[in-house]
Amino acid sequence: MLEFVYSPFAEFEFMRRALVGVIAIALGGGPIGVFLMLRRMSLTGDAMAHAILPGAAVGYLFAGLSLPAMTIGGLVAGVVVAIAAGLVSRFTTLKEDASLAAFYLLSLALGVTIVSLRGSNVDLLHVLFGTVLALDDNTLLLLAAISTITVSALAVLYRPLVLECVDPTFLRSVSRAGTPTHLIFLGLVVLNLVGGFHALGTLLAVGMMMLPAAASRFWTNDITLMMVVSVAIGMVSGLAGLLLSFHAELPAGPAIILAAGGIYAASLLLGREGGLLWLAWPGKHLEA
Amino acid sequence: MSATAIRFDEVTLGYGRRPAVHHLDGEIAAGSLTAVVGPNGAGKSTLLKGIVGTLRPLEGRIRLIGSSNAPIAYLPQAADIDRSFPLSVYDLVAMGLWSRSGLLGGISRKDRTKIEEALAAVGLIGFERRPISTLSGGQMQRALFARLLLQDSSVILLDEPFTAIDARTTADLLDLVRRWHDESRTVVAVLHDLDMVRRVFPQALLIAREPVAWGVTHEVLSAENLLKARRMVEAHDPHAHECHRNAA
Numbered sequence: 001m002l003e004f005v006y007s008p009f010a011e012f013e014f015m016r017r018a019l020v021g022v023i024a025i026a027l028g029g030g031p032i033g034v035f036l037m038l039r040r041m042s043l044t045g046d047a048m049a050h051a052i053l054p055g056a057a058v059g060y061l062f063a064g065l066s067l068p069a070m071t072i073g074g075l076v077a078g079v080v081v082a083i084a085a086g087l088v089s090r091f092t093t094l095k096e097d098a099s100l101a102a103f104y105l106l107s108l109a110l111g112v113t114i115v116s117l118r119g120s121n122v123d124l125l126h127v128l129f130g131t132v133l134a135l136d137d138n139t140l141l142l143l144a145a146i147s148t149i150t151v152s153a154l155a156v157l158y159r160p161l162v163l164e165c166v167d168p169t170f171l172r173s174v175s176r177a178g179t180p181t182h183l184i185f186l187g188l189v190v191l192n193l194v195g196g197f198h199a200l201g202t203l204l205a206v207g208m209m210m211l212p213a214a215a216s217r218f219w220t221n222d223i224t225l226m227m228v229v230s231v232a233i234g235m236v237s238g239l240a241g242l243l244l245s246f247h248a249e250l251p252a253g254p255a256i257i258l259a260a261g262g263i264y265a266a267s268l269l270l271g272r273e274g275g276l277l278w279l280a281w282p283g284k285h286l287e288a
Numbered sequence: 289m290s291a292t293a294i295r296f297d298e299v300t301l302g303y304g305r306r307p308a309v310h311h312l313d314g315e316i317a318a319g320s321l322t323a324v325v326g327p328n329g330a331g332k333s334t335l336l337k338g339i340v341g342t343l344r345p346l347e348g349r350i351r352l353i354g355s356s357n358a359p360i361a362y363l364p365q366a367a368d369i370d371r372s373f374p375l376s377v378y379d380l381v382a383m384g385l386w387s388r389s390g391l392l393g394g395i396s397r398k399d400r401t402k403i404e405e406a407l408a409a410v411g412l413i414g415f416e417r418r419p420i421s422t423l424s425g426g427q428m429q430r431a432l433f434a435r436l437l438l439q440d441s442s443v444i445l446l447d448e449p450f451t452a453i454d455a456r457t458t459a460d461l462l463d464l465v466r467r468w469h470d471e472s473r474t475v476v477a478v479l480h481d482l483d484m485v486r487r488v489f490p491q492a493l494l495i496a497r498e499p500v501a502w503g504v505t506h507e508v509l510s511a512e513n514l515l516k517a518r519r520m521v522e523a524h525d526p527h528a529h530e531c532h533r534n535a536a
Contacts, residue, residue: 173362
């Protein structure tokens with residue numbers, strides 16, 4: 001059993017690198033996912049993931065599968081779409097989900113078109129689903145930097161982020177931090193998606209944010225604990241997914257997301273806070 | 289008359305170009321206890337939003353005098369609080385310390401005592417660890433009043449604070465309003481219960497888009513004024529022209 005878990009990583013460097021990569025992604029993506037979920041922006045994360053594609057594609061068009069070019073392209077595209085959608089929703093009657101849907105559909109179509117202009121289907125698959133088993137030093141450094149920035153920024157923004165979810169009117173009455181906090185948060189979402197994109201591709205990157213977060217909601221009512229649980233679930237999914245892909249010879253990115261999906265399904269059934277089994281058999285009512 | 293806390297200079301507030309509060313001119317004295325009354329749609333909530341600053345006047349201006357240090361404490365009508373958010377009563381109330389603790393400031397032992405005192409003042413001792421999703425409407429309002437207490441602001445605005453609140457909770461919370469008045473804070477409350485206004489609030493502003501009457505409560509709330517207020521707000525003109533009242 002130990003052999004089953006241990007040997008793939010002991011024997012193969014690419015497995016060790018993949019494990020370090022997914023751990024970094026889980027560390028940043030876990031808390032971001034929790035905030036996305038609590039702010040009712042789960043689908044926003046998904047939309048933003050698509051929005052990154054044309055930027056990364058433009059980077060690819062100019063420089064091929066190059067880390068800096070695709071990262072910068074993805075960041076620029078993500079930030080532009082995030083800010084544009086944020087501003088549209090703040091200053092017009094169109095809600096954020098609607099404006100994001102408009103932006104991301106355009107982005108996805110544009111991105112796939114741009115990649116096809118130059119590349120093969122293999123490249124397109126690479127962009128859409130990532131290459132977690134081929135992370136080089138620079139990519140790992142990028143992932144580590146992103147999770148460091150994310151965790152530090154969330155620590156600073158924690159109060160206004162929570163307040164803006166719970167009681168935005170109150171925050172507006174005591175502080176002007178609301179709008180900048182929201183924009184910085186969207187920036188962090190983009191940053192993490194770009195990081196996740198290198199490992200898992202644009203379509204699955206958001207999975208390492210939302211699935212652990214959604215699963216953690218079933219285990220606790222405390223937001224701090226929720227973030228810890230979410231990070232832990234992300235890391236365990238990464239490990240389990242890599243092992244699954246190694247032993248069953250499955251593609252690694254989807255295997256990781258499937259593992260996270262499995263933990264989500266188990267939490268949905270068994271979770272102590274509103275899991276289905278507890279709802280079905282709650283036990284007899286209490287005295288008070 | 290004592291010093292002015294809030295001064296309105298020909299203020300018009302509204303949405304788009306439509307005025308919800310039209311040409312309000314006057315002032316609220318520091319330390320006064322004022323009720324804002326009027327029919328639905330009269331611009332009462334809009335007026336409070338204007339004072340807090342979340343809504344900019346279309347014309348004229350609102351000046352806050354001598355309360356620049358701490359921001360206004362504002363309790364909106366049916367506060368748009370996400371009740372499903374995993375937050376404890378204690379943390380909700382502690383938000384009242386924002387103007388002092390800000391983004392990163394710690395919560396000291398003294399602050400903790402203050403939070404406990406505020407919880408005690410509204411009768412929520414023992415509720416500290418409860419998630420806000422489990423509170424009843426009245427308990428939520430008590431928690432929000434505790435937060436107002438902690439804000440320790442010299443100007444307090446309440447928008448229909450006792451709507452859908454039972455008699456006992458209303459009485460408890462009214463005691464807090466009286467306490468604020470005794471502490472010479474300026475309190476402005478939007479209310480519908482005219483008996484309560486006559487009983488507790490020395491000053492009143494009767495508004496129906498246009499100000500109808502403003503001053504000592506029993507004079508403002510005359511049968512004649514109330515009738516006038518009812519008539520004014522019903523006069524809604526879909527083909528209104530530009531207002532040139534101040535274009536002398």
